[in-house]
Amino acid sequence: MRPITLAKTTTAALTTALVGGLASRPAQSKWYERLRKPSFQPPRQAFPIVWPILYADIAVTSARTLDTLRADGRADQARVYTAALGVNLAVNAAWSWVFFSRRQLGAAAVTAAALTVSSADLTRRAVSAQGAPGATLAPYPLWCAFATALSTSIWMLNRPIS
DSSP: OOHHHHHHHHHHHHHHHHHHHHHHGGGGSHHHHHSOOOTTOOOGGGHHHHHHHHHHHHHHHHHHHHHHHHHTTOHHHHHHHHHHHHHHHHHHHHHHIIIIISOOHHHHHHHHHHHHHHHHHHHHHHHHHHSGGGGGGTHHHHHHHHHHHHHHHHHHHTSOOO
16 A cells, blocks of 8 residues: 555544534533433444544555556546545535534435445445455445434434424
């Protein structure tokens, strides 16, 4: 893996974490505390453990995928992967803003679902480019699918009754 590629994917993942983290500060607000949450809500301490691991996985697997594609003469696929990664990380950061800052629970559930689809697509592309080593990205869409279920459940539990 080329250090420059890893530096770029790490910077992208860290930027996503920082931008999303800025919006996540209201997770300690009275608004968030008052939300009804499903029984499968993980403890608050789980999120700052899981996400850095996933961001590191995204950075390393993406760097390896891009280097493999370029080494194999598949520059066009590398450009498409880079664009897909950029969209994925933008949606990733957006979820926190939609949920915590805008407090739009339904839109956050839809955003989480879009992130799950995008993450599964990135994993598919990584596996296509490098075979089994690309599957190391699989925990990312799995966690995003769980987050979609969690976000959707929070939305459903907190919808106004008409």
